[in-house]
Amino acid sequence: MAALKAIVLGAGYRGRAYSDYAAAHPDQLEIVGVADPLQADTIPAPRKWTDWRDCLAERPEADIVMITMPDDLHHEPALIALEAGYHLLLEKPISPTEAECREVIAKAQEKGKLVLVGHVLRYTRYFAHIKAIIDSGEIGDVVTINHQESAGFWKIAHAYVRGIFANSEKASPIILAKCSHDFDLFAWWLGCRCRRVSSFGSIKLFRPENAPAGATERCIDCPESIRRHCLWDAHKMYLDFDELRYLFADSSFGAMHKLIRDSPYGRCVYHCDNDVPDHQTVIMEFDGGATVTHTMTGFTGRNVRTTRISGTRGEIIGDGDVLDVRRFDGGDLETGVPPAFCIKNSSRHGGGDFNLVAEMLRILRRNDPDEINRVTAEALESHVIAFAAERSRLAGGQVVEID
Ligand SMILES: NC(=O)c1ccc[n+]([C@@H]2O[C@H](COP(=O)([O-])OP(=O)(O)OC[C@H]3O[C@@H](n4cnc5c(N)ncnc54)[C@H](O)[C@@H]3O)[C@@H](O)[C@H]2O)c1
Known part of the structure; x- marks a missing residue:
């Protein structure tokens, strides 16, 4: 073909x-x-x-x-x-x-x-494995999910303080931009719709009043005595630290130096035009009564998602590299993750990027109008939850009902 x-x-x-x-x-x-x-x-x-x-x-x-x-x-x-x-x-x-x-x-x-x-997480082997365990019925019916997206202190500063997602006038709400993946997972794992949402979140750290005395508008002008102790010094983030380089087609030393000198990525994290939260928590209730809490925080040393799923007959606890599955009637179902399923062992979003494209090609080749319609409609669910969460946060945590 x-x-x-x-x-x-x-x-x-x-x-x-x-x-x-x-x-x-x-x-x-x-x-x-x-x-x-x-x-x-x-x-x-x-x-x-x-x-x-x-x-x-x-x-x-x-x-x-x-x-x-x-x-x-x-x-x-x-x-x-x-x-x-x-x-x-x-x-x-x-x-x-x-x-x-x-x-x-x-x-x-x-x-x-x-x-x-591009909800790539559901196409990773790790999160698909969790879905398969839930669907097997081994842990009974899911009652609660506690999930945290640990965004990583460097990533939040790069994209949501200095970068293109930092200002709500120009960008999507962070809870949509960063967490639509997570809401997609919850709806997919539970196989039903979210009905009620409440959310809180704010900027805890990245405000002018938290800048060290003497910090300048751009890192390049900042005294060495301040920069030395600053985790978010642009020199550390873009020259010494590999975690952000993959985002740039040209990550040579010269290009990164120019970035620090001339671009918004060289700004002091306390002196940006950011207004999106650096932490946000969402509480959700799904059809059938299952409840989910999700926390997105930029104050973490690892960039991972941790998940705790409690069912009526067992539980799943995982962080992308370690997965514990237990049944309450005795015996662990499994501990540890097969190496091929580990997020850190598979490149490109834990394999999700390629698996998503492969799934698209499979759906188009099969050409079943019902499947095409169902998959298309499903994409909206994560977004509807995120918009409801943002409405709730802006209303001080008020409960928002989803039709
Ligand atoms: N699924 C995920 O996990 C994931 C991860 C990161 C980003 N994203 C999303 O992917 C999208 C792209 O993000 P990115 O990180 O690749 O950004 P990027 O800046 O690396 O790429 C965007 C590209 O669009 C090009 N562009 C801008 N205006 C254009 C125009 N008028 N015509 C044609 N091209 C134009 C830019 O030149 C740039 O090369 C965003 O919506 C982002 O939110 C998704």
């Missing part, structure tokens, strides 16, 4: 992550065009454009449009691409506003097209 054809709109970190699948499996997927004003050349393809509009205006022959541009460039190209008859691999969030999210999903359903949103 011939490879399915895809166009990529946005050749940044996510565009490259999904396009790499075509390089690894050319018999299954072919990238026939790439649009990006800055780095279209980072993905091999016969056609290139500098803007998504020019690309879609030509209606290139393809099955799939991958939309991997910034959050505010999802909604309009999604509607145009669906109208033109393409299926979408659409990065999360569908859009920064709930009305636009609903509009995209409604358009896909009207056109009978698939929208697969």
